[in-house]
Amino acid sequence: MTTWTVGQVADVFGVTVRTLHHYDEIGLLMPSERSAAGYRLYTDGDLRRLQQVVVYRRLELPLDEIARLLDGDEDPDVHLRRQREAVMQRLDELTDLVVAIDRALERDMDERPATTAELKELFGDGFDDDYQQEAQERWGETDAWKQSAARTSRYTAADWAEVKAEMEDVNAAFVAALESGEPATGEAAMDAAEAHRLHIERRFYDLSYDVHRGLADMYVADPRFTKTYEDLAPGLAAYVRDAIHANADRHA
Amino acid sequence: MTTWTVGQVADVFGVTVRTLHHYDEIGLLMPSERSAAGYRLYTDGDLRRLQQVVVYRRLELPLDEIARLLDGDEDPDVHLRRQREAVMQRLDELTDLVVAIDRALERDMDERPATTAELKELFGDGFDDDYQQEAQERWGETDAWKQSAARTSRYTAADWAEVKAEMEDVNAAFVAALESGEPATGEAAMDAAEAHRLHIERRFYDLSYDVHRGLADMYVADPRFTKTYEDLAPGLAAYVRDAIHANADRHA
DNA sequence: ACTTGACCCTCACGCCGCGTGAGGCGGCAG
């Protein structure tokens, strides 16, 4: 049976000698033999194992995981399928990356709009593609939606961060009013409602008091909005609705 | 709220606080302000810069390079294009990997590397055990033989079928060049020679132009090789030899 | 006015997967 030295193995498999030393050190791939002088001698079997290691490494799997995969008594078929899935996933990621780069190339980086993924990061699961789609079905033909879409499509992540901060300020005002025991028809609650309206007007679309009423009703009717508010404070959704109506009355 | 603390920024941009500390340490992103108590306070401008950093990081650019990009006056477009190239290359590699895994999965179904009998079936009598043995005597101690043996020992019947198909394509190119009346020093013949070299390099072992010359000489000197070529077309063996030499001259 | 608990701060060491010497022996060709 033929054996190979580190240098030969390194050449054939396109890795460095140091890498083989490292794999020996950590016990991932220890050559089956050593010459009298202490030279590492790799056998056929060693090479087959290295072959596997190299493939897994190209998937950027950590070495200890590779060791577990190779040493476990698992079906190699299962490994391979896992490998395949991992690679496909990485392929998807990289494809996304290319798309991102292309977008970056198209628009100036400063003005690059945020992706849905980034928005999710900002707003959590509430900002779902599904939700976006439903919103479009609901409001798709309204001028408000068009206006909103036109504006937000140019928002950058930093813009969205500001939007989020503003929203939180408004919500905090509602919560404060609620917890102070003041009724929804009180001054503070109505002021918060007006701030809410102005926030939307500034960031998304023109918002008349009547349309604002409609929005308020939806906050109670639509469980997703309801949940957002109820998570902040129990009873907040209804409180917000009432405050918005009171504010609209005030400005009638 | 016109400035943000580390935690807020971290949440919004999906990075850790430690990461922001790190970026501060290395000077990649130092918050414009600090509170009296020493809290990092990030401004709008800081966020926009972080936005850029995050995008570049997803491209797996090293941080110092990102710093140079953001601070230097280099054209970001150029860099992005380079980056795109790199990602595309990685995409190709991974695609190859998927193909390799699929082949490995097929082999597991066949469950074994190809036997000599199967190889005979594919390649005819030329692929003889005797010949194999003689080849080993001749080349047995060379790195090329070891490399070739290491690779081919893992080839499946399907792999060998591909190898054979490739060989036939190369041979067909030689025949076509010969029958067109073009001299062995012509473009088409030299291209075929280069294809031949690359085929061997890809499937068996590294093949320098000089070694390729030696191989070419053997095709005329060794009756078994000569027969293979002469059976395809009279005069082909010598034609191939000359084409390979011409190609080697071209690349000298 | 005090306590809690969530944040924030600054060190400073650890981790992975090697790269990169330094200093010295082994094997083979001329």
Next chain:
DNA sequence: CTGCCGCCTCACGCGGCGTGAGGGTCAAGT
């Protein structure tokens, strides 16, 4: 027997943070 290349074993370094330890700060609740 003299080169010279390839092999060996330490052992430190690096990038990009993770992960405490040890201690200050801030807003809310009591």
